[in-house]
Amino acid sequence: MTFANEGEWLAFIARDHYLPMITPEAVESALKDCAPPIVSGKDWEWLAMAVRRSLASTMQNVSDSPDRTSNAAICRELVGLCEQISGAYIALQRRSNEADMQLWNVAFKQWKGVNALAADDDPDFDYNRFERALADLKWLGEFVGHAAVNTKQQKANWRTTERKLLRVERGHCLARVYESAFGIPITVNNWPSGMHRAPSPFMEFYQKMVALAFGERATPDLAGILKLARRRHLSAPYAVSEGEIPGL
Structure with a gap:
C-alpha cells in the first residue's frame, strides 16, 4: 500500500x-x-x-470483542469433534477379520514390491500406513479432548x-x-x-x-x-x- x-x-x-x-x-x-x-x-x-x-x-x-464465540461454545465444539474422532477410532479398531484382510489384500495388490514378507517391513506399504494413521487418530482424539478440557471457563x-x-x-x-x-x-x-x-x-x-x-x-x-x-x-x-x- x-x-x-x-x-x-x-x-x-x-x-x-x-x-x-x-x-x-x-x-x-x-x-x-x-x-x-x-x-x-x-x-x-x-x-x-x-x-x-x-x-x-x-x-x-x-x-x-465481547461478541466473540464464548469459551463454552468452543468447548462444546471440541468435545463433539473428540467424540467423532474417538468413535471413528473405536469403529476401526473393532473391524472384522474379514474387513482387515480385505484392507491388506488391496494394499498388497497396489504395492510394487516382491513378496508379502517384504511388505511388512516397507513403511510405504499402504496397510502399514493405515496402522500408523490409526495410531495418529488415537493421538488426535486425545489431543482434541485435551484442548476441550483446558478451555478456560468464563464467569457468568x-x-x-x-x-x-x-x-x-x-x-x-x-x-x-x-x-x-x-x-x-x-x-x-x-x-x-x-x-x-x-x-x-x-x-x-x-x-x-x-x-x-x-x-x-x-x-x-x-x-x-x-x-x-x-x-x-x-x-x-x-x-x-x-x-x-x-x-x-
Whole structure:
C-alpha cells in the first residue's frame, strides 16, 4: 500500500477509516445544543479527528470483542469433534477379520514390491500406513479432548463485564479529548437518579459521540461507567502516540 503524503499515512495508522461517519459536520450537529464553546486554536474539524481517532483505538477484532464465540461454545465444539474422532477410532479398531484382510489384500495388490514378507517391513506399504494413521487418530482424539478440557471457563455475565470495561475505556479516551477541546474539566453526576435533572456536559458529549460512532444512544449505567472513566482519567490521562492526535 502506498500513500501520497505523510498525512495519508498518519490517517491510515490512526485508523481514520474505521469511523468515517465521525465528520466535522456530524459532530457539530450532534453537539449543537449541549457543547460549550470550543477553545481558540481548535475547531470542529479538529474535534472530529480527535474523537474519531480516540474511539477507533478502542475498537477490537472480532476474536477479542465481547461478541466473540464464548469459551463454552468452543468447548462444546471440541468435545463433539473428540467424540467423532474417538468413535471413528473405536469403529476401526473393532473391524472384522474379514474387513482387515480385505484392507491388506488391496494394499498388497497396489504395492510394487516382491513378496508379502517384504511388505511388512516397507513403511510405504499402504496397510502399514493405515496402522500408523490409526495410531495418529488415537493421538488426535486425545489431543482434541485435551484442548476441550483446558478451555478456560468464563464467569457468568462475562459479555456484560467486558462491554462495561470497553465503555469505560471509551470514556477514558474521550475525557482528554473533551478537556482539550473545551478547556474545562470533565464532570459526572448521578443522572438520571438523584436531584440532577440532566446529565453533565461531558456525559452528554460521551453519549452523543458513542451514538454517532457505534449507534449506542443509551449507555447502560452511564453515570457509573463515566465515574470509572473519570477516575482513570485523573489517575492517568489517555495516552497517544506522537502525532496520532496533533494538539491533544
